[in-house]
Amino acid sequence: MTPLRIAFMGTPEFAAVGLRALIDAGHEIACVYSQPPRPAGRGHQMQRSPVHVLAEERGIPVRTPKSLRNVEAQADFAALDLDCAVVAAYGLILPQPILDAPRLGCLNIHASLLPRWRGAAPIHRALLAGDSETGVTIMRMDAGLDTGPMLLKGTVPITERTTAVKLHDALAVLGADLIVKALDGVAAGSLTPVPQPEVGVTYAAKLTREDGRLDWSRPAAETERQVRALNPWPGVWFDLGKERIKVLGAEAAGNPSGAAPGTLLDDRLTVACTEGAVRLTRVQRPGKAAVDGDAFLRGFQLPVGTVLTAP
Secondary structure (H helix, E strand, C coil): CCCCEEEEEECCHHHHHHHHHHHHCCCEEEEEECCCCEEECCCCEEECCHHHHHHHHCCCCEECCCCCCCHHHHHHHHCCCCCEEEEECCCCCCCHHHHHCCCCCEEEEECCCCCCCEECCHHHHHHHHCCCEEEEEEEECCCCCCCCCEEEEEEEECCCCCCHHHHHHHHHHHHHHHHHHHHHHHHHCCCCCECCCCCCCCEECCCCHHHHECCCCCCHHHHHHHHHHHCCCCCEEEEECCEEEEEEEEEEECCCCCCCCCEECCCCCEEECCCCEEEEEEEECCCCCCEEHHHHHHHHCCCCCCECCCC
16 A cells, blocks of 8 residues: 545545544545534534544644635645545535645545436435445546546445435445545556446435425335435424424335325324325424334324325
């Protein structure tokens, strides 16, 4: 392995796994770039990102610019005299002067099998779409949105039990392994970037809280995937009266009666959908602890046949 002088640019835990691997591999991390500390939690205390915390623990300088588009920020980056920059879920667009500054360019750890799921939320969108597999692509960045040529890929299967949390963790570990191998190959000149194919392009749009709203008019299979894909954030929910009920677990079920979407079918909190039904196995009322579906119904005393919400 040839130790390289690197800037690491990332923010969440997914990126921190990659940073840790590069440190352990013996690369020189000249500087870490991350999103600025933000208020979080009940006390709204300012909190550093997971990447920021790890970098400070390892004694690595951290920069948290709000933009890289100004001349000063670009000059500071160029002055690092880098061999390479590694980017993972950073949160800022890199302008061309940043992309051009490192000797070997900027490499990105992207959590999908490009060109499928370019964009901000590839893990969640793969689950929502019912993909049978996803993975990580290491690419050399260009000015487009995840359009750069590819260096390495690795795959992870998606099963009927895969959740966003489990998939995130598996892809983080895979990405960390691949970026170490990619840097070795780039440094040795043994890896040749391959352009992304023009067919199969999809975009993973950024998630909003509204993406978590349950719609009983959708097929049960889609609703069940929605619960697996969108917990813990942005969360899945439906309105019942004046309360917003969080759904933390669900499983697909049958609707032999052909009841209208949104109809409560039994005392286990099974709700009819357009195709089939979905059993809500774990739910939470505002300010209350999460409970199983049958316990929830006992608290609400909803009779079978109640329409929870209109589709």
